[in-house]
Amino acid sequence: MELKAVKDAADHVTKKQKLCSSKCQEAIEQIGQEIEQALLKLQSTDASTSYPDHKAILADLKTKLKDMANVSQLESSQKELNGPLSKYPKQLEKSFNPDISKAYRNVDFDIHTINEIIASHLYREGLFEVGDCFANEAGEEEATALKSPFIEMYHIHQAMKSRDLEPALKWASANCEKLKQSGSDLELKLHRLQYVEILQNQGRDEALKYARTFLSPFASSHMAEIQKLMACLLWAGKLDASPYSDLLAPINWEKLGDEFTRQFCNLLGQSFESPLGVSVAAGVEGLPTLLKLMNVMMGKKQEWQSMKQLPVPIELDKEFQFHTIFVCPVSRDQATEENPPMLMSCGHVLCKQSITKLSKSSTKTFKCPYCPTEIEATHCRRLFF
Structure with missing residues (x-):
């Protein structure tokens, strides 16, 4: 799909719309100002003795409004907008095929597996009631077995978003051996972030006490990291102005949240990315090639459904190559x-x-x-x- 032409058309419509809106708004503001001035003049004169003056004021206002709000000028501005606006849907239809169903092939799917993938996706997204409803209506009660661990993951991740690391630290401590076997240093990263929070909010003494209790076990294998954290004690209360200010970056929380989700799913035997999400994303990337192929095949009157393999390769990004x-x-x-x-x-x-x-x-x-x-x-x- 050629998106540049669509983007250019959208930018053109947006530009005309802003110009038209600006002219209309300017006219409305000028009309409002003239009416207010006329009202002030009317209020400053005596109604019982100055009827001719009132009439003159209103006549003058009418003349000014007529000159200001020139209907032909506003109509001209609107016409300039209507032209590009009417062409834009045609550009969309030309660039995007609204009927993507013709790229569909009758493939025998394992319905049980598909239902499990959908239920798993709903649970990992935190849509537990929707997942239960889907599993019950699809007759896949076994799919609800994934609900309990994903509930735990969801609550821990939500706590991390609120900068509460206690649930994540408890989980990492309970699974420390499994994390070590997979080569993960998630537990150290959690303690590091908690240490920085304590140093910032509770001071040097509390941070040092926390380091002696929870960071010292990692000294033998992560000495350079521990030394860096100890140096932060010299910058208590002003860590943002220190050489270690990167420890305060909000992105650290986001990265750690993703790392936790990755390790949690890994211990569950699940992929970090939702299989349903990956399948849809890969399908979207391959769809333009499939639609072009369908147009060619329709022109040659070839049967799409009877083909055992695609006649052209579908190029996907490296993220979809496993x-x-x-x-x-x-x-x-x-x-x-x-x-x-x-x-x-x-x-x-x-x-x-x-x-x-x-x-x-x-x-x-x-x-x-x-x-x-x-x-x-x-x-x-x-x-x-």
Whole structure:
């Protein structure tokens, strides 16, 4: 989708709308000022003896208003807006396909798994009542098993947003061995943030007492970090003006909240990102290519639903690439144990079945599809990723 044309059209409409609104507002303010001045003149004269003066004041006001609020000028400004405004929906229709359902394929899904993914997404977002309702109506009572741990995660995360680290510290202490096994230093990061809060709000003595109790166990493995925190004692009450002012940055709370969620989900055996959210985001990124493909196929009268694989690759960002795979550039088949990737002498890689078809025999040579090198099938070696 070409978004630049849409953005330019939207900016043009916005500019015209602001100009039209400014002119109308200016006219309204001028009219208001003239009416107020006329009222002041009327109030300053005696109504019983100055009827001719009142009439003259009103006549003068009428003339001024007529000159000021020139209807043709306002209509002209409105017409300048109506033109771009009427063209904007057409630009949207041209750039965005409103019917995305034609990119849908009839794929056999495991309904049970899909329901679990949806229920899990609702629970991890804190929508517990909605999740229960969905699980009950879908007949997936087993999906509610994820509710209890996600309730705990949600409450701890909400407490962290309120700068209350006690629930998170209790959870980290209870799971310290599991966190160490996964290589996480979440517990130290929580204590560090709590130490900084105490130093800022309760003073040097309380911070030192907290450090001796909770930070000293980490000294053997994180000495540099502990030394930095001890140096902060010299800047008690003025840490924001110290070389360690970065410890007060609000972003530290956000990062720690994300780190806690990541480690909590990791111990649950769940992914940090919602599987439903990732699937939708990947679908949105791949949708433009699918829609273009559908338009081409409709023009060639090819059947979309009967295709076993896509004729073109769907390029996704690295955030959607979770493991290394190899797809043969010739057959478009994904490599498997039975059909592994093979490195040719020229440096290009094809799947084993493609090499077999190209060579037609394990003893014959063939030309590489991507360079003029003559390849001997017997010299190809399996490539491991």
